[in-house]
Amino acid sequence: MMTGIAFLGMGVMGSAMAANLAQARKETTIKIWNRTEDRPDIQRAIAAGAVQCYSIDEAVADASIIFTCLGDVPDVKTVLLGDDGVVNHAQPNTLVVETSTIGPGAARNIAQALEERQQIRFLDAPVSGGDIGAQQGTLTFMVGGDRGDFEQALPWLEIMGANITLCGPVGSGQAVKLCNQVLCAGHMAALCEALNLADAQGLDPNLVVEVCSTGAAGSWALANLGPKIIASDFAPGFAMEHMVKDLRLVLENLQAAQTVGGDRPPFPVTQWANQCFQKVAAADNGDGRLQGTQAAIRAYREFSPSSPPAT
Secondary structure, three states, X not given: OOOEEEEEOOOHHHHHHHHHHHHHOOOOOEEEEOOOOOOOOHHHXXXXXXXXXXXXXXXXXXXXXXXXXXXXXXXXXXXXXXXXXXXXXXXXXXXXXXXXXXXXXXXXXXXXXXXXXXXXXXXXXXXXXXXXXXXXXXXXXXXXXXHHHHHHHHXXXXXXXXXXXXXXXXXXXXXXXXXXXXHXXXXXXXXXXXXXXXXHOOOOHHHHHHHHOOOOOOOHHHHHHHHHHHOOOOOOOOEXXXXXXXXXXXXXXXXXXXXXXXXXXXXXXXXXXXXXXXXXXXXXXXXXXXXXXXXXXXXXXXXXXXXOOOX
């Protein structure tokens, strides 16, 4: 009988999400798995009552729902469709809820493969809200898939998030998430420029965060990441390497849309932000990729990125 819940991927986000599930639903066993068994973040979920497993087979064998929070498309495909992946160990009719950002095309391809090979159902449910939202259970979930599958997952999603929306069929959640990442990238670039302008005018940057957060220019990035930029705190809530990956997916999706539907706008803000993030990710012999996205300020202060692409 499938009664358990599995959560695969114990990074900064996944470990906090699994911890919330374990703490809220102590009558249900929450089994967790991570490719790196001794990753420090795992302890957060274990402390909340989750049970660590050392193979995908062990984690998913009796799961009715499998949540995954991984990295890029190849990681998701390996964990779900690889020789030792979910497709070869989960029971038919299991529901997989994939919370990584992988783009709509990959989501549809994975859903089709799971259904054809093992009759496993699939929701794409990328999240927004960063490590703070994951820890506080206030994430935004953008979900694509069947409504019945969505309703089965909803009580669990509501433990981890405050805003959960069924956006349409499989792939729709990913499509909305790419739009979300364009906004996040643009907001971060604008935030960096605003704080640089404050510095050029001799202003206390804390004053800009305090005052502008209350007006029309207020944003999550300004309120939550502005103070971190000022303190040169680049610890990752959402790592630079993940934003670089997400913007790559945006630009790939735009290119695919051009192929199908003709010319599209050049997306200068996205291209400009992508250039800044890539410069920081490549810094420090590549270790810049491990810093939080607020480290984008380094592109302005250290690397002098070239001018934005012309419209």
